[in-house]
Amino acid sequence: MYTIIHAVLGYFFLLLTVRILSRRPGGQMTLFEFVIVFLIGGVIILSTVGDDRSVTNCVCAVIVIGLLHGSVSWLKTKSRTFGAIVDGTPLVLLKDDRWVDEMMKGMRIDANDIMAAARTKGLKDLSQIKYAILERNGTISIIRKDK
């Protein structure tokens, strides 16, 4: 029973922690962010299974986390607000040759991050970008200017 309670608490605590850290871990994950995700995951698993490392206990924990994940995904489709809480909303970072400073600063993103996304689209500089949008999964979408 404790494993199920610990798994539920661990899942929501991990969700909250990763959600407030920043949106980047989901998308453009750097080595620096890998450290956070693996370390937090490792610590949570210790309290979830505790001393009981039996197959039964670990299978139960995996099932509980799977059910929670399924329930959260289902709720996201039913409630737009819940989806925004869990995943956030897309944010426009660059629009009509102007930075949206509030969003850039708030999301701790700089021009290098935008340019990295632009290069994957074959763009050579920022002047070729019409819109840069931070997506819910942490990636940056680039919409180029019409030629």
Next chain:
Amino acid sequence: MAVPIRKSPVEDTVPKVNGEVAVGEDPEFQRKWWKFESAVFIIFTLLVLLDLAGVFGRGPLAKAHKSTPDGVMNVTYERIERTGTPSVLKVEFGNNAIQGSEIQLWANENLVTKLGNKQVAPQPAKSVIGDDGIHYTFDATKQPATAVFSLQPSAPGLYDLTLRVSASSELHFKILVMP
């Protein structure tokens, strides 16, 4: 007969930026979220500071000390413990505790059942159950005489612990076990 796949019309419900790119941005929600993030960061920082201080055990505030007025017994223990984490409860006996080359100590049953006492050093010459607790008898010569109880609580809760050497020398205290 195969059931036809249900299809519904596509509705352009995602709000657009500049009337041309469907993004679904919600800056107002984002501003609220940043406020929530700041509050969570403050709470997390407070939790870490409280943890360093020992409010959740294993720190300076968790350590405690109690003595009987007659000095027969001094107990050093952790008033806040953690489930499954080993700790030590140390009992120092004064001269008056030694009667006929032995010390008799009674502890209520929470010492074993709730606080998970598994080991006593030195090993008592005799331990007898009864009277809602355990009577330990230690062979002793003279001061200083110390008995160390190793604890490892198995469940969270607030537990009463009573230690008694004689009718007049009794210590009663509470130990909080964190999850």
